[in-house]
Amino acid sequence: MTTYDRLVRILADEHQLAPEELQPEARLDELGIDSLSVMELLFKIEDAFHIQVPNDQVQLVTINDIVVYVDALIAQQAVALAHQAQS
């Protein structure tokens, strides 16, 4: 399952949205997902993807923005883990 598919599942469950509404280019604000909901979503993403989302402010406008952000964190943290394992 891709990051996008898993994200759609979380959003559909938490916000009672139909999966077909959750296209990659869909804007979060137009889906009724405000800044507080994004904060909650990032918390759930941490659990679902076993990653740590840093406290930095990031601009997440569309669903695809989240996918890109999460994929980058997964890659980053996988590299960090590999370095830890080697050292």
Place this chain on the structure above:
Amino acid sequence: MRRVALTGIGVISPLGNTVAALLGSLAAARSGVCRLEGGDYGRLANPIGAPAAGEPVGVADPAKLRMMDRATRFALDASRQAMAQAELPLAGLDPARVGVFIGTGMGGAQSTDDGYRILYAQQSDRIKPFSVLLSMNNAAASWIGLEYGFTGPNLTFTTACSSSAVAIGEAALRIKSGAVDVMLAGGTEAPLSLGPMKAWEAMRTIATEDAHDPAASCKPFAKNRTGIILGEGAAVLVLEEWESALARDAHILAEITGYGLATDVSHLTHPSVQGQARAMQLALASASCMAASIDYINAHGTGTPANDPVETAAIKQVFGHRAYHIPVSSTKSMHGHLLGAAGALEFAIAVLAMNADLVPPTANLQQSDPACDLDYVPNHARADATLRTVMSNSFAFGGTSVALIGQRAC
């Protein structure tokens, strides 16, 4: 001075989640107190409490619900009921002239408790992102303002067990002063989780379980009283400027005429006759009301050894010999102590009782304490009473003492 009409009441309570259900329970002297089962309740010395009669309704959006503590959900449902009864024409209201005053003693205590469980018991650092929003004391008032779009004053009062009586009194003053035209005022509390209950247990104020009937564990004014029973719920009232209410032909449940606010500085927790009496005297004075006109008093009547004889003496000091002829009841015997929501629920009960010509009883009163010698309406409600003016007392740890007076609309 402008006058204040009460045109809507909403309740979530251990005696019912509608005003009709609440009145029915009061008339039947039915208790909402019970043994609390499951969860952590086994860790309590006396696992007894008065849970709400059912779950609150009215907020459908799960994303919003996740941001609301139980206390906030109670307050929103009570507001919805009160607004429905008042039939306020929202389209005709200037939202800047509508305010929300809510009292709560412990705010989102369950959410705070949940956070501590994660942090300390589970040794996890993953505190939920909405923890602050769930537990902040002003959450209930804020959500009510948000839901209805009221942009007038939005305040939260925390004066322990008199919080919501203060909220109602202060709301009435705002209308009288001309600052606003409509107020939603009341209180909410949801203290039935382990942390708050353990804290109250540690104060040695919780009643021991009645050997025969847990529902009868709270015994205000009785010789064998042993303390309070914690209850949960909310009560919210719609208050309006009198002439506007008349102009729109609203059904007026009462006029709020009296509000007495005094501070008892004798001790942090032990009440004094002077402090309690002064709140009642100030309420009578503000209502331009003779002591002789009070037909019913809903007492603070906690069922603690400390409060009940002091409140009895305070009532006698204010009303003189007539004190013996005024029915005085503690409905906490049935719905428990709702802490910050107690004042609003009990004033609502006094007004509902006045409209129903019913004197609510003090349940579980088999033998009065000799120091408590008034007419406490023991064990059975009295129907066919004629109540024109009612008083509700609310006293608090910290000393903020309040009496409210409601009069039949005329």
